[in-house]
Amino acid sequence: MESGDEENQAAGYDQPEDQGEAAAAVAPRRRALRTPREQPSEVERQLLEALQTRPVAPAPPPRSVDELFLLSLVPSLQRLSPQTKETVKFQIHELIYESSTVVLNLEQLEPME
Incomplete structure (x- = not known):
């Protein structure tokens, strides 16, 4: 043993025991924090239910x-x-618009009963 350890033992400062006592003093507090309550509070119950x-x-x-x-056209467009x-996107819009107005015009040409 080193001389510092011998001096501590002679003075009654045995490190393992001191650490053990300190741990024992802290342990009840830790246990108290870990101990679950018997019943959850109203807020906890409502949170669990939600x-x-x-x-x-x-x-x-x-x-x-x-x-x-x-979606298959996206890589090519990018x-x-x-x-x-922008030109291609406009042309797509234009084609869709023209196609939808043709359908609308045909609907308007049908005779009314």
């Missing part, structure tokens, strides 16, 4: 064939320059 009864988010609906088709990209 967590257990919360609605589960519904699964998103499956994607349509049209959505999948348009490779275009910004100006070309």
Whole structure:
């Protein structure tokens, strides 16, 4: 043993015992913190109830064939320059608009009864 350890033992400062006493003094406090209460408080009960009864988010609906088709165009669209990209997007809007007005015009031409 080193001389410091011998002096501590001679003075009655045995380190393992001192550490053990300190740990024993802290242990009851730790146990007190770990001990669960018999009954949860009103707030805790309400929180638990809210967590257990919360609605589960519904699964998103499956994607349509049209959505999948348009998503397949995204990589090609992203490779275009910004100006070309805007032109292509405008052309897509234009095609859809023209196609939808043709249908509307046909509906208007049908004879009214």
